[in-house]
Amino acid sequence: MSTQDPMPSNGLEDEEDDYMNMVIAEPTKPREKETYTQRRLRKEREAEARGRVKSKAEQAADEAAAREAALSTSLFADPQTTTTNKGLAMMAKMGFKPGVALGSKVNSGARTEPIVISMKEDRGGIGLDSEKKRKFRVEVEQEGKRVKAEEGEYRERLRKEREEVRLEGQVGAAMRVAERLYAEKEEDSAQQDGTEDASSRRKISSKPLKQINVLWRGLVRKREEKERDRRMRYDLQQSLSRLPTYDDPDEDRDDRKALGKDRVQHTLVEDLEEEDPELDEFNSLDPAYRLEKLVRHLREEYHYCFWCKYTYPDQEMEGCPGLTEEEHD
């Protein structure tokens, strides 16, 4: 290869030719196009590579690679050998042609290549190497499987989580619908009763939590908790004395009313602090199940299909494809 190298060079670079070609696979482009900077950079890189002392392992690897390369290349493949080798010339005189085996013509088993040299580096018994390889292979396979399994699990988990979040959102939406429909129904019935008053909404909210249908009680509770927190933060900002639970002995009833400190508020807070095993139980249910319950409730009570977003006029709910989301796809 060095003879084909067009690089005009001094002796030093000649010596390192092989070495260089191994380290830097560069001269694919014609040399003329190399700019000054490129040339300088290349020289720098070459010098660096030359200057670096190779580690023992690298040297050994290089050595083995050079040996393997030489061992696996037929001498007849080298044009210099085929043209100048006197041994080959003598053989040619005896009628030899490269590629043909020696010996009697009827001997078909004659070899054309030398025996491959393999080195044994330890005292491992026969089959140990292949056993090691086999074990290694099995291990790699198992590791691969494990990783895959984990990967699958992870994906599954993610999917599940995402699904739950989605369902949870739908549960929330269904709760809101249920609450709204319930309120509308209450309003309707109140109007029908003629006993409506402006604070009907307020009545709902002031209704003790435990009296609200468990299906959407969570929603109300959450809202009230939020409200309470907001209030508490607000009260805190006002002053210690303004704490809702603070009873100012100087304050009279009117003051209280003026300040908006209703009894209701207090009960609400107390309400929130109370344990609610029914709700907890409901909340611990699978979101899909809760959603189903809500959807069912909406259909039964209001002929409303959560998926169609439509209130049907009768119990038959004609036109609605079914109970589940899939049926509405």
Added chain:
Amino acid sequence: MADRRPEEPEMSRAKRPRTDDPSQNPYLAHMYEAQDTSDYNGYNRSNGSGTKARTGLSDFKRHATTALQAHDAEDGPNNPFNNAPLSKQYFNILKTRRDLPVHKQRQEFLDMFHKSQILVFVGETGSGKTTQIPQFVLFDDLPHFSGKLVACTQPRRVAATSVAQRVANEMDVKLGDEVGYSIRFEDVSGPKTILKYMTDGMLLREAMHDHNLTRYSCIILDEAHERTLATDLLMGLLKEIALRRPDLKIVVMSATLDAQKFQRYFNDAPLLAVPGRTHPVEIFYTPEPERDYVEAALRTVLQIHATEPEGDILLFLTGEEEIEDACRKITLEADEMIREADAGPLKVYPLYGNLPPQQQQRIFEPAPPPTRPGGRPGRKVIVGTNVAETSLTIDGIVYVVDPGFSKQKVYNPRIRVESLLVSPISKASAQQRAGRAGRTRPGKCFRLYTEAAFKKELIEQTYPEILRSNLANTVLELKKLGVDDLVHFDLMDPPAPETLMRALEELNYLACLDDDGDLTALGKLASEFPLDPSLAVMLISSPEFYCSNEILSLTALLSVPQIFVRPASARKRADEMKALFAHPDGDHLTMLNVYHAFKGAEAQADPKRWCHEHFISLRALQSADNVRQQLKRIMEKSELDLVSTDFNDKDYYTNIRRALVAGFFMQVAKKDPSGKTYKTVKDDQSVLLHPSTVLGVDSEWVVYNEFVLTTKNYVRTVTAVRPEWLLDIAPTYYDLATFPKGEVRTALQRTLDKIKRKQAMKGGR
């Protein structure tokens, strides 16, 4: 020289072939034998004709005998081959011999042997083929009447010597007379020899000088399934010789595995199979792969000793160091078991190729008796390499512990690295190992691997050596054997073409082959030496560098196993001792210092103690001495001068280092400017100096003896050289035009410029 005194007797011995008895020289043997055989072709051997009349073989008709005739002849009363009265021991052994499975098929064997030139014989271990078939052949082939020999090759030296001894006993003759053996650097045979066990390598060397192997009337290749390089070459060669010599009989013996492959290769030769006399072996696998096979092996051995009934144990490990270490540990643990748990005595024997013969023989000692009457029986444990797998039969083994590894030499032509690496055995090998447990009675084999691993991880057959070796030496041998078309030479498993190319290339650079692929004078000379071409060339060129004595020693030292001992228990001390001999310019010179010190008076007074004190392997040095002596004979025969530079001359060591370059210029590494690593020249591989080297890392250029691959790339046994020498001594290899651009080429260019400047300056003056 320091080794003057002790060398004197050696000199006189070395001179012997020239003066007294050249036929004693194994490297000259072929010449004399060939001469002899031509004489014998007309008449019978003088003493043989006298014997012939009196022996029980006189009315045998060659290649027409029967098992019954042989049976009668064996029954005596006199030895059919030398007419001596047969001993009582002979008849005892004869009885057991006739119980061997092959004996039942003796007639069948003879029938096939008569009919066919090439015969494939398959016998499981324990069939008795290695000891009996050659004797069957002797009684039929009657080589002594025609002045010929029967050769039976063995892949290993241990096997050749021990089987020869056994067969000599069986035939009631003295080893070296009728039955002999020939291994590298050791020939125990004589003029009377009619059956020669030899390593396959030795037969191959003989074939170099006698292309038709005319000395032999029958050649038996034993343990052919082991597929050593030499056996593979011999098979290719015999396939051709069989056509040229119709009178030559060839028997290829193998264990059952892959027998058809041999049949096919030898043009569908007939096959005779004999069942082994083996007992069932129960095989146990571990439920889990072992973390540490050595530890598991020790545990298993001790477990067997503690819980299993009487019977010896054979444990297979990979190498000398591992085996010695295991032996030590087993002995220690067993001693404790004896003290504390009243276990029976346990005797542990190592077994590996480099073990000296007398130590190898010790494995045949019987197991130790109980420590007290009525106590628990003793047991012996043999901890061995592959040697114990097929070639050696050790009776009494009931338990085999097989961790499933062996050390294999694998050469790769691409980066020219030759290395000994521990690698899993083949299924065939595992079966062989298990079979060792069932020789005397039903046994157990504990495989320290799972059944699934056995089925899935082990290859069917072990790669034959020819596929795992650098073929430079082989090519030189083949050329010397008269094989010119190396490309189409019909080998059972032809090597990779790149390996052949490398071999030819290297030989060309070493100037052993010219550009046409023909042997040069140097190549012919180099092939005389049982050495790798680079070592041979170094040795041959050493007189030019005035240091042939030293290079001769060094070559011998490089041909034997590690001379430095470094026990785990005393590493520091061993290193300190080694430092005493250290030469700053490298390991080759350090080894030479050791050798010279060893040859000194002080060491020779008590070599054993001296070696022990200095952490030197006496064994290795002794065998180096032996090798040196043999090589010296070849040098003398080849009229290569044995010279030395004066030790006080400043060029004493420089000359040696230069001579090193003459042989090893292709195994040079240059230091990387960046750090501690070196790069091999031409192949451009990053290597580290082996930690055992005495050389500091400030040497710019080094020659190395070997490039080994372990967890890192190491070059071992290194010596510093100067780049000027490379350019001067091996100009063809260091022709800069052939080098890829890079650090090495630049550095060589600088050196070249410097030389030129100097020359110019000299010229100017």
